Amino acid sequence: MSHIQVVEGSEAVALAVKACRPQVISAYPISPQTHIVEWIAKMIADGELDTEYVRVESEFSAASVISGASATASRSYTASSSQGLLLMTEVLYASAGLRLPFVITGVNRAISAPISIQVDHQDTISLRDSGVIQFYVESSQEVYDTHIAAFKVAEDPKILLPVMVCMDGWILTHSYERVSFMEQEEVGSFLPPFQPVNFLDVNDPKTWGSYAEDDVLMEFKYAIHEAMQYAKGRIKEIFSELAMITGRDHGGLIEAYRTEGAEVILMAMGSMAGTVKEAVDELRSQGKKVGLVKIRCYRPFPFEDIWDVIKDTKIVGVMDANFSMGSEGAVATDLKAKLCGRPDAPLVLDFITGLGGREVNKGTIREIVQKAEEVLNSGLPLHEPHWVDLNPAILP
Amino acid sequence: MSLQQIARKEALFFSGHRACHGCGMALAVRHILKATGKNVIVVTPTGCLETFASPYGYSPWQVPWIHHLFENAPSIASGVAAALKAQGRDSVRVLVIAGDGSTFDIGFGALSGMLERGDDVLYICTDNGAYMNTGGQRSGASPTYSSTTTDPAGKESLGKTQMMKDLPAIVAAHSAPYVATASVAFLKDLQKKVKKAMLYHGPRYIQIDTPCPSGWGFPPERTLEIGRTGIDCGLVPIFEMENGKITSTHKIKKKIPVTDYLKAQTRFGHLFSDNRGQAELDEIQAMADRNIERYALLRESGNK
Ligand SMILES: Cc1ncc(C[n+]2csc(CCOP(=O)(O)OP(=O)(O)O)c2C)c(N)n1
Numbered sequence: 001m002s003h004i005q006v007v008e009g010s011e012a013v014a015l016a017v018k019a020c021r022p023q024v025i026s027a028y029p030i031s032p033q034t035h036i037v038e039w040i041a042k043m044i045a046d047g048e049l050d051t052e053y054v055r056v057e058s059e060f061s062a063a064s065v066i067s068g069a070s071a072t073a074s075r076s077y078t079a080s081s082s083q084g085l086l087l088m089t090e091v092l093y094a095s096a097g098l099r100l101p102f103v104i105t106g107v108n109r110a111i112s113a114p115i116s117i118q119v120d121h122q123d124t125i126s127l128r129d130s131g132v133i134q135f136y137v138e139s140s141q142e143v144y145d146t147h148i149a150a151f152k153v154a155e156d157p158k159i160l161l162p163v164m165v166c167m168d169g170w171i172l173t174h175s176y177e178r179v180s181f182m183e184q185e186e187v188g189s190f191l192p193p194f195q196p197v198n199f200l201d202v203n204d205p206k207t208w209g210s211y212a213e214d215d216v217l218m219e220f221k222y223a224i225h226e227a228m229q230y231a232k233g234r235i236k237e238i239f240s241e242l243a244m245i246t247g248r249d250h251g252g253l254i255e256a257y258r259t260e261g262a263e264v265i266l267m268a269m270g271s272m273a274g275t276v277k278e279a280v281d282e283l284r285s286q287g288k289k290v291g292l293v294k295i296r297c298y299r300p301f302p303f304e305d306i307w308d309v310i311k312d313t314k315i316v317g318v319m320d321a322n323f324s325m326g327s328e329g330a331v332a333t334d335l336k337a338k339l340c341g342r343p344d345a346p347l348v349l350d351f352i353t354g355l356g357g358r359e360v361n362k363g364t365i366r367e368i369v370q371k372a373e374e375v376l377n378s379g380l381p382l383h384e385p386h387w388v389d390l391n392p393a394i395l396p
Numbered sequence: 397m398s399l400q401q402i403a404r405k406e407a408l409f410f411s412g413h414r415a416c417h418g419c420g421m422a423l424a425v426r427h428i429l430k431a432t433g434k435n436v437i438v439v440t441p442t443g444c445l446e447t448f449a450s451p452y453g454y455s456p457w458q459v460p461w462i463h464h465l466f467e468n469a470p471s472i473a474s475g476v477a478a479a480l481k482a483q484g485r486d487s488v489r490v491l492v493i494a495g496d497g498s499t500f501d502i503g504f505g506a507l508s509g510m511l512e513r514g515d516d517v518l519y520i521c522t523d524n525g526a527y528m529n530t531g532g533q534r535s536g537a538s539p540t541y542s543s544t545t546t547d548p549a550g551k552e553s554l555g556k557t558q559m560m561k562d563l564p565a566i567v568a569a570h571s572a573p574y575v576a577t578a579s580v581a582f583l584k585d586l587q588k589k590v591k592k593a594m595l596y597h598g599p600r601y602i603q604i605d606t607p608c609p610s611g612w613g614f615p616p617e618r619t620l621e622i623g624r625t626g627i628d629c630g631l632v633p634i635f636e637m638e639n640g641k642i643t644s645t646h647k648i649k650k651k652i653p654v655t656d657y658l659k660a661q662t663r664f665g666h667l668f669s670d671n672r673g674q675a676e677l678d679e680i681q682a683m684a685d686r687n688i689e690r691y692a693l694l695r696e697s698g699n700k
């Protein structure tokens with residue numbers, strides 16, 4: 001049994017975290033994440049949640065506190081955004097290396113300079129190589145469900161990695177939506193207490209974080225990669241187990257939306273996917289063969305699942321809300337790298353969209369599809385990334 | 397069982413590490429753990445101790461130990477303490493053993509946060525006056541006019557011109573209930589202070605002078621003697637502060653000039669190589685005298 005309520009996206013996160021009963025939470029403010037830790041603080045102040053809430057002096061310490069807590073066998077959680085996530089970067093690499101499971105909400109926001117508090121994916125994308133598992137979500141309901149699954153993924157004995165649930169700032173954190181909540185017993189039986197085999201234990205002292213040389217370091221790194229590979233299957237199992245309880249199926253590593261017989265498939269992550277779905281519906285009703293692949297799990301990169309969906313399409317338009325300076329969008333690079341060497345691979349176009357909160361509406365998506373069709377019809381490939389809605393009038 | 401075997405059996409930190417000969421830090425750690433006993437979780441940031449005491453596959457640690465990064469030992473420790481509290485594992489205590497670079501410089505913000513929050517952590521800084529793990533660069537704890545690789549003495553320089561950060565006072569200003577300095581030259585006193593610190597709850601700080609033969613430039617068999625001369629000249633004051641008040645000082649038996657201490661170390665060699673170091677030596681002597689005054693370090697100066 002569940003109950004439905006209209007809540008702010010940030011409160012949906014806080015309620016999911018509360019249901020997972022973490023023992024240690026660290027908190028540091030940054031827009032647009034702040035509401036999450038404020039909702040949690042209020043729950044604690046009202047006696048609704050019993051946890052050690054550590055009000056740290058920086059995001060560097062926010063990530064460090066939950067790393068120490070995780071090594072001491074406590075389920076732990078924090079949230080951050082943008083500059084805060086970058087400040088955590090070094091900690092996240094080390095915690096993935098030490099195989100410390102915890103959950104972080106990564107509220108997406110642009111990176112300085114210029115400073116902006118508006119949404120894009122540059123912050124979390126910049127953590128893609130760290131060994132942190134990353135989910136991207138589209139709605140408050142998906143936010144809620146994914147956080148509950150995230151702890152189970154992180155704490156899986158064969159995974160043991162930090163998990164980041166990435167949600168678009170403002171669009172998801174500050175809007176009110178209907179969310180269906182699980183009962184506490186349902187969450188409890190889905191997510192048993194965190195009981196790691198290895199932890200900082202005075203009765204069985206172990207040495208953590210040793211100095212490694214060239215004879216072992218590669219194996220440590222490979223082990224993380226293996227855990228990521230294993231996680232692909234396990235994540236799908238965990239999400240279907242959750243779907244059995246909730247009756248809501250958001251998909252596994254990806255969600256394919258109206259991709260049957262599509263000639264053009266767009267690829268997007270986060271709340272943008274919702275807009276793309278609406279545009280796809282309209283374009284389909286006009287007879288255009290367009291579909292969407294929403295990447296739900298970006299690391300590990302779910303190429304096999306993507307391939308199954310795109311292999312018969314002609315062109316894939318990746319909507320990258322990030323940019324690797326001097327190269328192209330990160331998702332396009334990932335996809336192209338995996339497609340390379342497959343003679344039957346569709347063409348990949350990279351569309352840089354929505355940086356710093358620039359609006360992506362149905363018109364934007366129609367424009368992208370049109371561009372894709374032009375390339376398709378002309379047969380002239382577009383190798384360079386296409387910056388959507390760039391205003392040449394204000395360029396230097 | 398031989399005496400050596402007994403010592404081994406009881407030590408919580410023993411062979412398996414790769415410290416230099418005569419390393420004051422390795423000695424300090426062994427005695428710190430003797431004082432804490434085995435119910436501690438130890439956090440150590442990157443630095444000499446982490447490097448010499450955790451070559452993968454070997455470990456001298458007989459207590460649970462974690463190294464995470466260079467600048468976050470205080471917050472890792474806060475997380476460990478929070479977890480223990482959440483689990484009701486009250487009998488287990490949290491200990492940081494960190495270098496001066498980590499403590500005074502790069503981890504200073506995190507340390508301040510840990511202190512301000514009042515987290516139940518005993519933070520011990522093993523001070524060797526430089527970033528030794530990376531080859532002896534200047535830190536906020538490097539003594540005035542010491543030569544370090546990033547602030548070396550040369551034709552136009554006599555080394556570090558700034559004062560050492562007064563970290564015990566800064567920690568005390570955070571309302572930490574127990575702050576002390578100690579030295580490997582007085583191991584009983586060191587152990588006593590660690591034991592006393594363990595009786596307190598909340599954030600506690602002990603700064604241990606750990607002479608480093610490789611960095612300071614003295615023969616490895618002289619570690620304890622160098623430590624002692626530093627104390628006897630007044631440059632290394634040994635004291636305890638409880639709830640903000642100085643409650644004990646180690647009295648100097650016979651005051652010696654700072655030059656006795658400085659001359660024995662190559663990091664101060666440039667002050668003696670020609671006559672140009674005289675003003676600086678006078679300055680260092682004045683610093684020692686100020687310490688003697690401030691902490692009432694001489695026997696005749698009243699409080700015992
Ligand atoms: C963020 C970061 N910056 C720099 C380093 C390089 N580094 C490792 S240990 C160290 C010096 C440690 O000095 P200290 O804390 O005094 O410890 P010691 O080695 O002297 O015992 C430095 C600079 C690092 N590991 N991480």
Ligand code: SF4
Nearest residue numbers: 415416419444608610
């Ligand atoms: S450099 Fe100094 S502190 Fe480091 S191991 Fe050698 S003697 Fe010890």
Ligand SMILES: [Mg+2]
Nearest residue numbers: 495496526528
């Ligand atoms: Mg040092």
